[in-house]
Amino acid sequence: MTESHPAGCGAGRFAPSPSGDLHIGNIRSGLLSYVRARQTGRRFLWRVEDLDRVKAGSAESQLEVFAELGVEPDEPPLVQSARTAEYSAAIAKLAADGLVYECYCSRKDIAQAPSAPHAPPGAYPGTCRSLGEEERESARLRLEANNRQLALRLRADNREHRIDDVMLGRVDALVDDLVLRRGDGVFAYNLTVVVDDAASGIDEILRGDDLASSAPRQAYLSKLLGLPEPGWVHVPLVLSESGQRLAKRDGAVTYQQLRSLGWTIEDVFAWMQQSLGFGGDSRRWRSVDDMVNGVAFARMSSAPAVFVPPTAP
Template sequence: MQAAEGKGAGRFAPSPSGDLHIGNVRTGMLAYLWARGSGRRFLWRDEDLDRVRAGAAERQLAEFRALGVRIDGAPVAQSARTAGYADACARLEEAGLVYECFCSRRDILAAPSAPHAPPGAYPGTCRDLDEGQRAQARERLRSQGRSPALRLRTDGGERTVGDEVRGEVTARLDDLVLRRGDGVWAYNLAVVVDDGEMGIDQVVRGDDLASSAPRQAHLAELLGLPVPQYAHVPLVLGPTGQRLAKRDGAVTLAQLAGTGFDLWAWMGESLGFGPWTGLDDALAGFDPARMVREPVVFDPDANACGAHARSAMTSR
């Protein structure tokens, strides 16, 4: 389906830290199918604020273009957008919603958690320090060659957002990091600012990020940005039942080339549609309402040929 002029957009926003494995590819293709199937534009963003490997961004985009994906406009790099993140943080600070945090990761893990908070959640240690305590903490970090992080002040309440796959996602709002102690803008701030300013109103991504949606929706509203529609899709797992990773073996498209592995057939079957023959077939047959809602297992050792690759998929 051709994207309608003036309509919203979906996106794929990989981190260029290395080559994508087929679970990442499947999620990106779902974002594309969802966007095109709803008449939206499809945008590409490189989330390159951290862990960048030379050439990875170009290879990732080239693989998707080889699969027939057409992006609207030029790819966007987060590293070129830091002024916008600084402006958003300044507006939050003017509203009294930003404070310095002097805690290390070890400090946070060792601190008592608030009731009902998930393990490792920030307990608010630095939220209500007075100016004298903050000055002392700044000097302590300065002597260690460190700087404070910046956090968003919240009330710790729960927030629920709608999700086209999961129905609803509820999570407790925490004082998320806006800028890390090393000066790098944090993922949650960058993704909210980018999605809002790029006109992205549909976010399709792996369901390991579902718990981030309520806090991102809250942050978007604080910044006066629209909250997108979320669809958190099931992950591809490795043979041990853990999230698929490169340590599991041949899992990238380059590694699978020449093995007889049929990516389109595997993607269609793994999502419950039966084998696809290519992008046109996928666009014609994709229906979010019929999509498998459970994670699937991919065993690289079973991929000596295409038939084994497809029969290796099992619902968890």
């Protein structure tokens, strides 16, 4: 289903990595992004986040699945691999403001380094933040000898920042010196999503609540780049029977696998209805239009859903 929206109106988005078939949890988040956009009069956009893991044909297959479910983006998908110049320009702007420095640390270096008592696990301890030029040159030569490249980090204020979320309320998190460009030359997620969301006019982001702690980082980075901060809607994840985040190793969890076991499109929407806490409603969901009409975010279950994969008859 595609509707006409003014070009200047806001937008929501779904941004999967084309690394394989989407599982039912990914699909649920994508459908909720579409529902939220339709309910609030926004455009629904699609982004192909193909800077890292890519499986040939996955981007097209993911779009085909959503088309079968009645969802098509309102504009052609934005493809990240075509936008590296924009990411470089964003780093150049930050560098001009004195907010970028070289980092020579490996993951092992960071894990073994002492961190501040108030810092969360994995926060960057600032090892390379204040090195002198001789130390930097020595570190560059060391990386070169080991066939490694340096990363670029943001010189953050290392303070707590907050966002306000439709589902979670206030979310606070420490913003450390996050990576802007990785040591393998790939532009980092926190940078690319901020640049792309602003370029596409995304003014509200719906995604899984496992990413909620990164939202203050992205809001902070938006401010430094002079970009508008979007609104936030972090929804509960879909878990496996063991209570872990659902993954393809858990059995028949992808749309293609479920269809091969006899699931219909109506079955997909019936499960969406149950998983979101609307199973007691009188109208059974059979299509994406039913989902648009049936989801009430204020009543939506805040608990993770558990998916039990069906087995072959």
